[in-house]
Amino acid sequence: MNLTSCPFEKEIRQRLALGQWPDACPQELRTHVSGCRSCGDLVLVSEAFHHARVESVAAARPVPPAILIWRAQLRKRNAAVKRVSLPLLGAQIFAFAVAQVAAAGFAGFEARNGVAWLTWSYWHDWFVQLPQAAAAQWDSLSFASLAGSAWSWMVLVPALTMVVLLGGVAVYFATDKP
């Protein structure tokens, strides 16, 4: 395929752009176009597209620009909210991970005493004794005493985990979008 452009092509292109074709063009240029395939194609296609553009531009029904500005603002705001929500999601995942670790630790600690803790009666007794045990320990409640008491850790770790977990859940519901 010969890609060498015709020397008249540039002039024809300019005249087409200025709307001078064909009436304001010299006869020799018109004669050339009728004989040159490349320039003939250029004129034919340019005129067809020019007419099509005029029709299409007239047919366009653009919406008011304020609607687009509002939609863009809304989209930007949503994107910003999403960006801000990311650290919160991280906190939720962290809380869940802590809860899992605490649960595993608790299960491991209790597993040393056998599998009795898996039974219903074990937990029933544990809950019944819990107020008395808590009252007994209330006076000596300090970090030092807590650190020294395995039973206290047993209560404290799940309690803290529960707080963290519930906090994560609360944050999740607060940020959850419909």
Add this chain to the structure above:
Amino acid sequence: MSWEFTLPNSWAGGVQDAAGAGAADPAMENEAFAGFYERSARPLWAYLARSSADPALADDLMQESYVRFLCAEGAPALATDGEAAARLYLFRIGTNLLRDHWRRPRAASIEEIPEEFFVARGQATQTDAQILLEPAMRQMKPRERQMLWLAHAEGYSHREIAKVMGLNAASIRLLLFRARRKIAALLRARAADDGRKS
């Protein structure tokens, strides 16, 4: 009031961000955008409608193009980069949206297509240019339609077309030459057919 509506403007972002960091007055920016929109919306719609042969799709894509233009952080600013650069950027967004649309699997049933889509194609309402050009355009590849429109309707140079379409400027020349030759042959054939019938 939900907490997300109390975000500082630097987080939430206003329209002024789209026009660059130097923008001071959002109302003025909105005014500049409205002027730009007034001058560029119809040519963009014409490009999208002719390239896709679907006016309803062109409506959607035109709106989406402007929304993306306003949201884009790297978009040329009307005040500093000029309207020509902004217009090229806008056409590029439109081109990419069209490409995405064509790549998507088609699942629309005939009931979902609006009635105007068919009415607009009635022979009675078609003009001479549509009767000649539309059948020829339908036989062209999407990329050829886009390229021809940008070159011959919008008057863009090879370099500008390359920017809009994301192609190499050197290859545009050859692709455009082939596309022009192809559509010219189709137009001549169509004109000859019409001449024989009448």
